[in-house]
Amino acid sequence: MKRPTLGVSAAERIRNSARELFYSNGIRGVGVDEIVQNAGVTKPSLYRAYESKDGLAAVYLDEFYKTCRTYFEEAEATCPDDPRGQILAYFDGLAERASRPAYRGCGLTNAILEFPDHDHPVRQEAARLKQAMADWIASRVTLLDARAPETLTSGLVLLMEGVFVAGQAFAPPGPGARAGAVARLLLHDV
Incomplete structure (x- = not known):
């Protein structure tokens, strides 16, 4: 002990x-x-x-989301009044984090994968917080003059989730190290 x-x-x-x-x-x-x-x-x-352990897991997930929220807030502070810049700042930071040797992806995504039962309270809490992350991306895209905002939002969410999973599947730095570059491709016409 x-x-x-x-x-x-x-x-x-x-x-x-x-x-x-x-x-x-x-x-x-x-x-x-x-x-x-x-x-x-x-x-x-x-x-x-x-x-219970599930109660402790819910606290862990909430704290993990708060950490994610600070990444969004840092991106907003880095590029005030520039939603495109905020998205890029977030993905540049994600690329850097995903390149670290101890990176294990997103704790929320990991919990969703661990608990396939949609009615399990840990799964429900992780999914609720994961939706909040997707909502942040959607809120930034809404401020852009994008031709297909829903498609762009989906692409960026898929990129984010892909980085979370790729960080565990490939040796560092892995494909996640290019998250900022891929986000720039998605935002090229915006």
């Missing part, structure tokens, strides 16, 4: 442990025993803080 970190609550240590393990090994690939051992806490601490 790891030694507890002073000043960090058990719930925080559990959350940090789960984030690391879920991203590296998948939600289903990690047991409660491994989470609490890695966090240096007891099993009752996990259940007091999160009620």
Whole structure:
């Protein structure tokens, strides 16, 4: 068992442990025993803080989405009043992240693939947050003078999802390293 970190609550240590393990090994690939051992806490601490592993998984997914949201916000700040530039800034950043050796794609996409049952609460939460990501892309495309905005949005969402999966299928840097260049091709006439 790891030694507890002073000043960090058990719930925080559990959350940090789960984030690391879920991203590296998948939600289903990690047991409660491994989470609490890695966090240096007891099993009752996990259940007091999160009620269940699914509850902890929902917190992990929400935190993962918040990280994604910061990437969108950074793209917006980099190119204020320029939705095309914001899309390109996002995909340039995604290309850089996807080229890292420890890259395991999107935690939300991974959760959707792990939980094929559409009624499972983890799958539903991941799908809800994944839709929010697609909605951000759609919101940027709406501000452009695109001839076929729905098709462009679909192409960009497919590119994003493709990078998430390709990052796990190919050795770094892999095709994801070209995400910005591909986004430029999709936005060529815009």
